[in-house]
Amino acid sequence: MTDTTATGRQLPDRLDNPVKSAVLSWESLLVLVALAIFIANSFASPYFLNEWSLSDMTFNFTEKALIALAMALVIITGEIDLSVASIIALASTMMGLALQYGADTPTLVAVGVGVGILCGAFNGALITGLKLPSIVVTIGTMSLFRGIAYIVLGDQSFRGYPASFSWFGQGYVFWVISFELVLFLLAAVIFYVVLHHTNFGRRVFAIGNNATAARFSGVRVDRIKFILFCLTGLMSGLAAVLLTARLGSTRPSIAQGFELEVVTMVVLGGVSILGGSGSILGVVLAALIMGLVTFGLGLLNIPGIVMSIFIGALLIVVIALPILFRMWRQRRA
Amino acid sequence: QTRIALVVKSLGNGFFDAAAKGAEEAAAEIGDIELIYTGPTAATAEAQIEVVNSLIAQQVDAIAISANDPDALVPVLQRAQQRGIKVISWDSGVAPEGRQIHLNPSENALIGETIIKLAADYLPEGGDVAILSAASTATNQNAWIEAAKAVQPEKFPNINIVATVYGDDDSVKSTEEARGLIAAYPDLKAIIAPTTVGVVAAAQVVTDQNLIGQINVTGLALPSEFKQFIDNGASQAVALWNPIDLGYSAVFLAKALVDGEEAAPGATFSIGKVGEVTLDDTNSAAMSAPFQFDASNIEEFSQIY
């Protein structure tokens, strides 16, 4: 394989030092931001540096972050899924319905995850089968899925989940480490490996960079996109299990507005909304930053809406900074 | 110093701002109390949970909450209690597992009867009425509507409740639902909106569609917000309890629990100038009967709340 004597010219693998590029990466910027917020929080509130506070903080973002992992892959391929919050509502409703028929905990989880996958498959089929733009399809299914939840539940709510089920949203695996957090970290590791160290992940990037050329290179573009929408459905289903268990009840209005928060998380994590680039580490850091910001300001009893100004500004500033920096360097050159 | 958090369904709502005023009063009266007035901006359970989470982290002494969902808040409030925080609900309650005391502004049955009576009083011949509620999950509204429906056949036989719709305490949704009711029920004589947001929206729709005199809007309204609709005749009369007293009492109850008083059925708590309340077997207490506003007294009360 390495018989390269023919030309005598050796192409090096790479020119720039990987360590140097890691230091200058988006992720290191996010680490800095996260650290800065962490330190600011510790000074701003005496209650912040407390193991239970920090543990409680994770509940603010784990469910959304779980979906963000899958959403990152979808966005890297240049698509988007705005129906995730509605999938949660529908999956949660179906779990509630199953409960009415006496389902036990494993069945409940299976129903939640299963409904999630089905919804994702429905999105995926419309998008890849009929070649429709994902943003409009999922705006439609966003109404449809939650609409079905309303049809089933109306003004009712389901409650009375067994304690073994509630554990998924309220239980601790060890000390202050909640099950939600463990699940999220586990999922993050899996997604990290899949995206950055498998053929599948490599193809995901190729599709995002140029779907046509990827198809011409023998990548099964539609199949991969379909799988990714199913995956987002699955993660939404998991999030539905966690959220339902945490709330101990189901209403059709559950998880309202989550979709844009999830997308914000992904974009803040450095995933290009135009597709083709991004990393799981970035998304995890972005989730952490959003959790730190909302919780930190919450400790100061600043209303959530004011925090969102901060998040919105952070999103724009963090994206604008590298651009401004580049422009500044060009002007000097 | 005792730190008491007054958590409301959503910030900015006039009703809750009035309650906060009462809470401040109580805090000043008792002394050595730090009052934290907080809540989400959108009236959802998830947002309220985040607020409660941060209150737990701040290790407040007591939380007095008007809940967006009776069930969804239970787990987080239970956690608050495990961490030694006293929890009461007021106005809109949570399930008994999630709180130690619930303070009803009035007897549910009484409110239910009042809202339907408000409609019936101005419909001597009877007729169709519809209910425009808040969120379909709102505990208190659901209880009142149930109570109203329970007394109707016996006490107001010629009143016919044709529909119940939900405006989610959102002015747009409430407006649309009110329009829908008017379009769908041509013979509608009255709209009962047991929510301060819905009642304003319904009255505005009736005013806009020149139906003053044909459809009477009634329900629970804040006098300061609703005065103009009594003035223009869209509404004959509405009712409400005193939100200031409600906030005031909530702080007294919370403080009593922090001071070690036991919440048990039959226990009696004294609440400053308001008097005292006694807990029933679900540890709920009720305050006075709702107060009625009409053309004769709206001017006076609109100055107060």
Added chain:
Amino acid sequence: MNRLLKSRELWLAVGIVAVVGLVTLRFPRFSQPGNLLTIFNDTSILMMLALGQMAVILTRSIDLSMASNLALTGMIVAMINAAMPGVPIPLLIAGAVLAGAALGAFNGILVWKLDIPPIVVTLGTLTIFRGLVFVISGGAWVNAAQMSQEFIQLQRGSFLGLPILSWFAIVVAGLVYLLMTRTPQGRAFYAIGVNPTAAVYTGIDVGRTKFLAFVLAGAISGLCGYLWISRYVIASVEVAGGYELTIIAACVIGGVSIAGGIGTVAGALLGALFLGVVNNALPVIGVSPFWQMAISGTAILVAVVLNGRSEKSKGRIILKKAEAGA
């Protein structure tokens, strides 16, 4: 004739007539002129917003911040009105349009000068604008009692039998129609959507054109901010929460292509009207309100699928006989 039959707008109009017809079968009162006018009036704000969004979508961008812009400008004018009831309403409306345009310009500048993807910019300003509503109002609502009568009544007046609000929609639609079809600027929106590289060659500044589309969307949002607040007589942080996606849905149903370059004023108006009719018809025919969301979701999907069919490229048609048959 053939081209007419292929037009999306026609089919959408047919769809709307069909819905109205079906409902009328059960509820003859539904299609009375009065009720139809009411539906039009009720949909006016959505129609205007859809036109603004269309301008943005045509340029291959998207504005997720329109609803927040509306809430913010609405709160600003409501607070001014509450504090200074003497300020004449036309001045207030002009102020709302300007304020909205300024917010739109903020989006536009970021897209133009920094080249940040529009969806990211407006995702950010979506939360920023709404957060500012809270900041300027301190969270307090401005309610009917605090607004002046002129503020509330202006749009409720009528002219030639139509409410003023409807006239606002008609005038805005007329102006946008002229802009889109008869001015170089309007054609530029289409050109950069169809082929941005080629647009540069024809002397169109792509960034600036996008900027102007955002300003237009912002100005319309500002106008609608006033109209919304005076219509629902309450200004709060939650005004039009989540409405941004409804606006986009109206455009999509109206055949505006999310990929840019395709869309007409009539289409956007009909798309909005379709949502208006569906939302209005359902309560009337006694469909439970809980079905409403699923039905409008289905309507969006059906529209998307149908539009997708007609947009699908028919290939190049090299064969002579296929060409004849096509």
Added chain:
Amino acid sequence: MTDPILTLTGISKSFPGVRALHNVSLELYPGQVTALIGENGAGKSTLVKTMTGIYQADEGEIRVKGQAVSLPTAISATNAGITAIHQETVLFDELSVAENIYLGHAPRNRFGMIDWKTMRTEAQETLDSMAAGIDAGIPLKELGIAKKHLVAVARALSVDAQVVIMDEPTAALSQKEIEELYVLVELLKKEGKAILFISHKFDEIYRICDRFTVFRDGEMVGKGLIKDTPESEIVKLMVGRSVDHIFPAREAAIGETLLEVKGLSHPTEFENISFSVRKGEILGFYGLVGAGRSEVMQAVFGMTSVSGGTIVLDGKTIAPRSPADAVEAGIVYVPEERGKQGVITGETIFKNVSLPSLDKTSRGGFIRMAEEFALARTYTERLDLRASSLSQNVSTLSGGNQQKVVIAKWLATLPKVIILDEPTKGIDIGSKAAVHGFMAELVAQGLSVIMVSSELPEILGMSDRVVVMREGLMIETLENKNLQPETLVRLAAGIAEGKAA
């Protein structure tokens, strides 16, 4: 000698990392056609863009009739009397033909609004004057590629200009339309316009141009009168050395039939296409641009679905439903549109090369970078790829080197049949020879090659047999022995015997 209408002096233009133009000058004379000649990337199109206000020169001066002008926008160039047919099609599918012609300078009525009626009639007049046979009212997307190009020409003519620039105007035109274009050029010459004509085809340069200017690596290296200069001298100026492009001799032993396609049909694009390729053979596909050859090849590659026909590879019937299927079976395709379909710009060389072979370089689905680098190095070095490292982004490579990346990517899959669609389109003389040499090597190794090309010398020089297509139909399959170019042109254009050009 008359004075030039347009004079450029000392023009320089750099892009980040690329010096596209360095101190170049150019004069254009009224009533004369000046050819601008140079290899790919010599800076020709860049110069056109600085003359039309799309780019701003870093240095230098532009004079129109002796007056120095500044051209900050495309509009200002139009106003200065300069118009261009650009290399990229500057057209809008969704807009009408008339609007495509007048976008940016539409006639206005007295309210300042666009006057659609006048625009439509004037557009129609321009088109008719060119004998284009196009209705100005229809949407542009309903036109074929050649007609679209005529619209681009009409657009340039709709401006009353003194200087007309044509950047490779004949690249997408068929012979008949090219002839019509020549007539048009003569007309413009008579009207006293100065014309700049950019082309890689020497036959047409010698046919219509009066003067030439040669660029090499962004510098002006020579100019003169066409009639005084032999072709070989211009080529020498262009490349910096003399080039005799001799097609490589092929010593491949042609074996038995490997791929057999029978009766392949598509509802609208092609019908009843049958051909076969043998081991070690180069099968040429000739036709005019738009004859449907690419469509047929993409069908064989599984990109487009067919309505009928069979494909037999190595004795086994296959029905590829996606390129992935075709690649698995051993058929690969080097597409015509390199940037859009060939390479994944935005990714590195090695990732491009390894993409179809990931299953081979990975273990259990997990990536092994060392294997990928080894694979990429093996094949790119065999093709003598010029790059600084394997992690260089392909978008920073020149067209010819990008083509090598695509070929390397496919060789790494060890294919049986390789389809090359216009492998040397837009590639300069030097790289062309390399690609041809390489094709000879492929067949020598026993691969089968299908080569789609619109260039006669290439077809005649490289193929063993030639399939001719016209308007989606297969016309003829010919042995390449004593094959006359006229025969091919006649078959491809559908001209009766004796009338061939």
